[in-house]
Every structure is written in structure tokens, then in C-alpha cells.
Amino acid sequence: MRVLFTTFAAKSHLHIQIPLAWALRSAGHDVCVASQPDLVEYISHTGLMAVGVGENLDLDVQMAGANRRRDDTEEEVPGDPDFLTHADLSGLDPEHRTYPYLHDAFALMADHVYPALSSGAMIDDLVGFARQWKPDLVLWDTHTFAGAIAATAAGAVHARLLFGADLLAHSRKTFLRERDLLPAAERADPLADWLGGVLDRYDLPFTEEVVTGTWAVDPVPASMRLPSDQHHVPMRYVPYNGPSVLPDWLSEPLERPRVCLTLGWSGRDVLGADRASVGELLASVADLDVEVVATLSAGQLARLEKVPDNVRVLDFVPLDALLPTCSAVIHQGGAGTFQTSQLHGVPQIIVPDLLWDYAHKTRHVESTGSGLAVPDVDRFTAAELRSMLVRLLGEPSFAENAAGIRREMLSMPAPRDVVPVLERLTAEYRRSP
Numbered sequence: 001m002r003v004l005f006t007t008f009a010a011k012s013h014l015h016i017q018i019p020l021a022w023a024l025r026s027a028g029h030d031v032c033v034a035s036q037p038d039l040v041e042y043i044s045h046t047g048l049m050a051v052g053v054g055e056n057l058d059l060d061v062q063m064a065g066a067n068r069r070r071d072d073t074e075e076e077v078p079g080d081p082d083f084l085t086h087a088d089l090s091g092l093d094p095e096h097r098t099y100p101y102l103h104d105a106f107a108l109m110a111d112h113v114y115p116a117l118s119s120g121a122m123i124d125d126l127v128g129f130a131r132q133w134k135p136d137l138v139l140w141d142t143h144t145f146a147g148a149i150a151a152t153a154a155g156a157v158h159a160r161l162l163f164g165a166d167l168l169a170h171s172r173k174t175f176l177r178e179r180d181l182l183p184a185a186e187r188a189d190p191l192a193d194w195l196g197g198v199l200d201r202y203d204l205p206f207t208e209e210v211v212t213g214t215w216a217v218d219p220v221p222a223s224m225r226l227p228s229d230q231h232h233v234p235m236r237y238v239p240y241n242g243p244s245v246l247p248d249w250l251s252e253p254l255e256r257p258r259v260c261l262t263l264g265w266s267g268r269d270v271l272g273a274d275r276a277s278v279g280e281l282l283a284s285v286a287d288l289d290v291e292v293v294a295t296l297s298a299g300q301l302a303r304l305e306k307v308p309d310n311v312r313v314l315d316f317v318p319l320d321a322l323l324p325t326c327s328a329v330i331h332q333g334g335a336g337t338f339q340t341s342q343l344h345g346v347p348q349i350i351v352p353d354l355l356w357d358y359a360h361k362t363r364h365v366e367s368t369g370s371g372l373a374v375p376d377v378d379r380f381t382a383a384e385l386r387s388m389l390v391r392l393l394g395e396p397s398f399a400e401n402a403a404g405i406r407r408e409m410l411s412m413p414a415p416r417d418v419v420p421v422l423e424r425l426t427a428e429y430r431r432s433p
Contacts, residue, residue: 002032003136005161006053006140009059011242014042019238020161020415021048023419024419032048032051033049033051034147036056037054038056089167089356099179103175103190111190114194118149127150138151139158139160139217140160159215159216159233160212160216164339164360166216166218166225169228170228172191173228191211192206215230216230218232219235221342236409236413239339239343244316250322254291255291257393258326259285259393260322260326261329263353281382285310290393292308293311294312320340323340326346327393329341330348332352343406345402348371
């Protein structure tokens with residue numbers, strides 16, 4: 001069969017798709033990956049067929065502009081941290097499960113975020129390509145609704161490929177339930193309005209399948225999964241770090257515990273800036289008897305007055321190779337870093353950025369005893385973080401509990417084992433009236 005993957009132009013969101021794409025390709029299926037033109041060359045380096053749709057997303061430029069506007073004015077603008085708090089769907093307390101709250105969160109995403117990630121030009125091009133290429137199955141990043149629209153227009157089966165907790169389906173279920181309790185005249189649905197308007201251009205009706213897909217491929221372990229009525233296909237997370245070379249020093253014997261410190265890809269190519277203070281992060285480890293491997297960009301380094309003697313700084317190192325040698329990891333809560341840490345059973349300290357499911361991740365590491373989380377990233381101190389790291393390294397229960405999460409993840413089907421499931425589901429839904 002022909003399988004079309006699609007994501008908006010962010011490397012971190014592409015990475016989650018590569019192992020399954022290659023599993024399908026190795027099983028003999030035709031595979032293509034579609035994104036904005038600024039990701040096409042990177043896709044081609046994975047060995048998969050790439051197609052550019054729409055115009056350059058230039059996400060880093062957009063986010064840098066948002067950060068400049070935030071600095072120049074007191075107004076909240078799309079992309080800045082204060083703005084993003086209003087789109088947070090990870091809260092499970094009653095305050096964040098009401099119709100007014102979820103309405104406003106979906107309105108913000110439908111007005112500012114989703115149309116930027118799936119622009120009209122991208123959707124038009126992807127619809128045209130899908131109608132010409134005729135995929136049997138479209139697998140789309142959960143933020144890239146262009147994939148659902150193109151699949152619907154081309155008559156293809158489609159499903160979401162999740163990168164973390166399924167906040168969309170979980171929140172959508174609550175939103176629809178709360179909305180339907182209201183009088184008909186008060187039942188606004190911003191996400192359906194936006195998607196419905198786009199679908200109208202192709203004379204297609206809006207359905208809930210365009211929001212959540214026919215099913216979802218889910219890399220999240222069952223203990224962390226949110227309740228949902230949707231069919232989820234579990235798939236073990238397999239790290240993809242892009243082209244990399246194994247450093248010689250990684251194979252050398254350790255003389256003291258190694259700690260990884262990273263702010264991941266997401267802060268660089270999705271948010272455009274780090275919320276946490278890199279200086280405070282490094283100061284927290286300066287006087288500890290540990291070896292720290294910190295992945296920092298040139299821009300992050302330029303803002304530092306000093307790098308402690310026990311810190312090895314690199315722009316990039318493959319986490320899949322580094323983390324098995326580490327006793328702890330400090331990171332911002334990005335999907336790739338979080339799941340790679342889980343896969344290798346490494347205790348975590350999350351210094352959360354405003355990423356999609358950061359609150360759910362922090363709840364999970366603390367409830368399972370596999371890590372700790374900084375409660376207030378805007379006010380944390382080096383001393384506070386130092387104390388957390390000392391505790392993480394000194395209490396064996398953290399490593400034991402992290403090992404339990406690793407066992408759970410290893411019990412999930414690998415991407416190659418998911419291929420027959422996707423073949424069966426695609427055939428089943430293509431036969432459905």
C-alpha cells in the first residue's frame with residue numbers, strides 16, 4: 001500500500017515518524033513524507049521520499065519575531081510563554097475541564113496556531129498531491145490537520161501519529177460533553193468552525209474524524225495514557241536522532257556519575273527560546289562530584305559568563321547513545337528527550353517549558369517515583385535544582401522506578417510489529433461504507 005506521512009516543518013516532530021515510516025518501507029510499502037519546503041532536505045537525509053507542500057514555515061523566524069514583540073510590548077502575542085499558557089490542555093483539575101476554558105483554548109489554537117502550522121497553501125498543495133499520489137493511508141502529526149483534510153479529500157484512510165499524551169482526544173471528549181449541556185444557541189466550537197471552513201473549499205463535510213483521525217498510533221506507555229474513546233494502536237517509542245557519529249569518549253570508563261543536561265530540539269525549533277535559565281542549570285551542578293554532558297547551541301553558550309569545569313558542552317550528541325551511560329537527566333520536558341529517558345530507565349528532573357503535555361509528564365515522573373519536576377520554572381534557583389539532583393542520585397528508588405518504566409516500554413510492540421496492524425486497519429476501513 002501507499003502511506004503518506006505529514007508533519008509541520010519541525011525536526012522534533014519529524015523524528016517520531018521516521019522509525020514507523022522505515023518499518024513500513026522495509027515491509028515493502030511505498031512511503032512518502034510531506035512537509036513545508038524548509039524541512040524537505042532534512043527529510044531526504046533520512047533516506048525517505050520527501051515532498052514539499054505550501055511555503056516555508058520558517059518556524060524559528062516566526063518564534064523569534066514573537067519573542068521580539070513580547071520584549072517590545074506588554075501585549076501577549078502568539079508564540080510567547082504567557083500566550084501559550086492559555087492553550088494548555090494538560091491540566092486535569094476541574095478548572096481546566098470546563099466548557100469556557102476549553103472553548104478559549106481551542107479558539108486560540110484554531111485562530112493562531114493550527115492555521116500557521118497548516119496554512120491554506122500547504123493544505124491546497126497537500127490535497128493536490130494526495131489526489132494525484134492516491135495514498136491508502138495518511139499518518140499525520142497530531143498538530144498537522146492538513147493531513148486529515150488531504151486524506152479526506154483523496155478518500156484515504158487516515159490516523160494520527162502521536163508524539164506524547166493524547167491531550168487532543170482527551171480534551172475534545174470533555175469539550176463536546178460540556179458543550180452539549182448548553183442550549184443549542186450557545187454551543188460554539190472554534191475548532192470545528194475553522195476545519196469546517198477549510199473543508200468547505202473542497203465541498204467536504206466536517207466530521208470528528210478530521211479532528212482525531214480514525215485511530216491513533218500511540219507511543220505512550222499504558223500507565224501514562226489518558227482516557228479516550230478512540231482506538232489507540234500502541235507502539236514502542238524508538239529514538240531517532242538524525243545523522244550522528246558516536247563520540248570516542250562515550251566508550252571510556254566512567255570515573256563518577258554522569259548527568260545529561262539538555263533543553264532538546266523543541267526549545268530551539270518550536271518555541272524559539274528557552275524558558276529555563278541555562279546559567280542557573282549549570283550553576284546547580286558546578287560543585288557536585290559528577291560529570292555533566294550539556295547539549296547547548298552557540299546562542300545558548302553566548303549568554304553564559306562561565307562554564308563549570310565538570311561540564312562537557314556539545315552542540316549535539318545522540319541521546320540514544322548518551323543516556324544509557326547516565327545516572328540522571330535534566331531536561332525541559334520535550335517528547336524525544338522524555339521518551340528516550342524512559343526507554344533507557346534514566347531518572348529525570350524536568351525543568352518544564354511550555355510544551356504540549358509538560359504538566360502530564362511532570363505528574364507522571366513524580367507519581368511513579370521515576371523523577372522530579374521543578375514546580376516553578378520562572379523562579380527556580382540553582383540551590384533548589386542542586387538539592388533535587390543530589391536526591392535523585394542518592395535515593396536508589398528513583399533508578400528502580402525508572403527501570404520499571406523501561407520494562408513497560410520494552411513490552412510494547414516495536415514499529416515493525418505495528419505494520420501488520422496498520423495493514424489490517426487500513427483494509428478494514430477502506431471496505432467500510
